[in-house]
Amino acid sequence: MSIRIALDNQPEFYTNLDNLAGRVVLHLSRPEQIGGIIVKLEGESKTALGLPQNYDDRTHPRLPPGGGPGSIASENHKILYRVAQVFPTYEEDLGGGSSSMSGSYVIQGGQHEFPFKFKLPINNACSDPVAMSKIGGIGGMGGFGAGIGPFGLGGARVMDGSKQLFLQHVTKTLPPSFTGFPRQAEVRYYLKVTIQRPGFLKENWRYQIGFKFMPIEPPRPPKTSQxxxxxxxxxxxxxPQGLQKKKSSLFGSGKDDSAPSNGxxxxxxxxxxxxxxxxxxxxxxxxxxxxxxxxxxxxxxxxxxxxxxxxxxxxxxxxxxxxxxxxxxxxxxxxxxxxxxxxxxxxxxxxxxxxxxxxxxxxxxxxxxxxxxxxxxxxxxxxxxxxxxxxxxxxxxxxxxxxxxxxxxxxxxxxxxxxxxxxxxxxxxxSGIAPPPQLLEALAAQANRPSAATMSLPPRLPPRTSQSAPITHTMGRGQQQRPQAPQQPHPPAAAAPQYDPLYPPQMGTPGAAAFDDAPPSYDEALAAGATGPEERPAYSGVTNENAPSQIPEKS
Missing domain, CATH: 2.60.40 (Immunoglobulin-like)
Structure with missing residues (x-):
């Protein structure tokens, strides 16, 4: 048995919006029972620091418990996490290729290839609490218990995303591959493949390769004279006054030139x-x-x-x-x-x-x-x-x-x-990697799109529809003027009523303002079908993409 990952048209490094495509090449010398083949695209930002000698739990409340002075604390952020099941595919599952109710498949001996394809995003994934909360446990594609049968666990082991919810995050462009500080900090990107083998006494087959990553640069500001x-x-x-030039050599007599040494x-x-x-x-x-x-x-x-x-x-x-x-x-x-x-x-x-x-x-x-x-x-x-x-x-x-x-x-x-x-x-x-034109056009369109947040009119507050509450001066003028609304020469909808600023707007009430559009994010501004940049410079940085991690775990 042998496993390898063959990348299609592998460049020197990958960047945002690149399509990372390849094949899982599996060579079997005999028929094997396979539960599934999972490919994961991962990126990690790891740090580790030693606790100082004057460490005190009360001064560092965010540190995990159990460590004392001299021990190592580590922090791991899953900045990139994508999962794809390349076998069995949806068509193969419908074809009834399963050998039993366990959901396992028999693959004959020989060489087999399973294609996969990922698209590298722009921003890090660990800052999205919704996405992280959906990942975790041991299961098929992000849940516990999927694929369990008489032969044991057939699911893939995936990251426990709930652990990321307890860390501090920022939403930024994916960082470049980064090493050079052993046992302290590193950023690595890699592909993992897991071949599931049903059965309690059978170990899953695993293989991984690393790759270099450099991010695209932010949109540059227009050139100015500043x-x-x-x-x-x-x-x-x-x-000093009267400084005379000395002889140029031991026996020679240099010419007298007092201009350079004029006091x-x-x-x-x-x-x-x-x-x-x-x-x-x-x-x-x-x-x-x-x-x-x-x-x-x-x-x-x-x-x-x-x-x-x-x-x-x-x-x-x-x-x-x-x-x-x-x-x-x-x-x-x-x-x-x-x-x-x-x-x-x-x-x-x-x-x-x-x-x-x-x-x-x-x-x-x-x-x-x-x-x-x-x-x-x-x-x-x-x-x-x-x-x-x-x-x-x-x-x-x-x-x-x-x-x-x-x-x-x-x-x-x-x-x-x-x-x-x-x-x-x-x-x-x-980095010198310019964003693709589709991305710049989408960003410009998002910035020029009018929204309620950019209008000069102040937001309108909703009227108070409850009749049981007594009318006071602090409740605003909307309820006091409502009985006289039919006597106004203009329709009530044309007038902008004034309401109590202490109460937030309520949806569904007459005259209530709609919610403002959320500010566009980098991901939302992507144009449909945007591809990675075509021209890119040589790689710049220090990294060894296939070296083992040198960050110590928590001690």
Whole structure:
């Protein structure tokens, strides 16, 4: 006997709205009695944290009982859960292929294929309490006792969805496959197949494979001229009076050039700013849309040079396990260059303090983000967001390019160097997978559809139809004016009655306002027949889809 899952046209990774299709290939060396074949599409977001030494049950009421200081608490969210029965199908069940009242079937020896097909959703499933409450126990397709016969339990073991109701959830786009923090956090996606074998002494056959997942990015805002910036002014110190240039070598006599070391020169004062398009969005496997701009603060005629640059992307992963929290910091060096000699100012002799000099972007224009950077995401128990850190080395005067064997600067011993940090505290990293056009059109149609919630008219309150209650001033004017309604020149339905705001609207009463439309969700906005994106970049992130889980269970 052998089992394997063969995926049709398997890409490097899957994304939202993709059709995940394949076949369960079963090879039997002899006839076997089979109760059913179940395929499950699952995704899990797992976290685990150790209880601190000062742990107290009263300060962490959400932690499960039974653990003490030093033990491990874990939290598992079923962010994706789909079940399909590929054998017996509805037609096979009606065909009377069952060998007995137990509902089992005899499959002859040889190779057999059972096709399946799933469509990956957009949002996580664990946040839907109705869907989770319908899943649980041991049964056919989500119930207890289905398929029980003389040969034992013929049902499939499914997830107990009621356990998800006790956890904190958010409704977000499915997170990407995520590993890299052993025994602490991971997000995995996989396919499971279970072949049910009726009988108390027969064990079910199981097999599973993992796959990579990257989500589609949210709809990008329209491009504007707005920019987010991180800027910092700097000023060099005045040079000492009478500073003379030294000899360029031990025996040579360098020419006397006192201009660079003139003590009367006004020290330059410049404001340097780093700018990103607003909102600050980076894209996986693409270069930074960064601009560096220098501007004079005082009318100095001195030039300043860029001697080094280092750009780091900082990823902060927030891990939550019940009431325990931890933050892991990761760093990626995107650009690092030293020994540069790039002038900052276009015209250092100009006295225009409003002129902005743009530094050439050749240093980072063709360097993409590292392919281990996962897109930003928010899950129920796991979050990842990014920051951007820029370190610039600046020099007043021509920076030294060579040194003598005695260690002195050959060109300008009076050059001053400083290091300037620039920091973006919040940037987003998108996957680069654009939503399909059908989805964008559906979202636009949902946003432009008029509803009662968007109208400027205030909601009308219902009249009080009870005649037993006494009329008071707090009950509003609707009942006091009702006997005089026939004397009005206009029909009563044309007038908007006023009612007591302390009472909510009641359905079914004359003049009562209908319920407002619920705001559209991402899933409701899907166009009919929307398919996954056709073009997608290379995968970006750290994951081993078929490695065993490294998250410890509760200890």
């Amino acid at each position: 920019e987010a910036y991180a800027r910092r002014p700097f000023t060099f110190k005045p040079r 009367d020169a006004v020290p330059p004062s410049i404001e340097l700013s780093a700018r990103l398009p607003h909102p600050s969005i980076l894209t996986c496997n693409q270069p930074l849309p960064l601009r560096l701009i220098a501007k004079k603060l005082i009318p100095s005629h001195e030039q300043v040079f860029l001697t080094s640059i280092q750009i780091e992307l900082i990823g902060k992963t927030h891990v939550r396990c019940h009431d325990l929290f931890n933050t892991e910091v990761s760093r990626w060096v995107v650009v690092t260059q030293t020994g540069l000699n790039v002038p900052l100012l276009d015209d250092p002799t100009s006295d225009d303090l409003t002129h902005e000099s743009i530094i050439p972007d050749d240093l980072w224009r063709n360097i993409p983000l590292p392919n281990t950077v996962a897109p930003s995401f928010v899950a129920c128990n796991l979050q990842r967001h990014y920051e951007l850190d820029i370190q610039l080395g600046l020099c007043w005067g021509k920076p030294p390019s060579t040194r003598t064997f005695l260690g002195s600067n050959k060109e300008n011993p009076a050059a001053q160097s400083i290091f300037l940090p620039l920091h973006f505290s919040k940037v987003q990293v998108y």
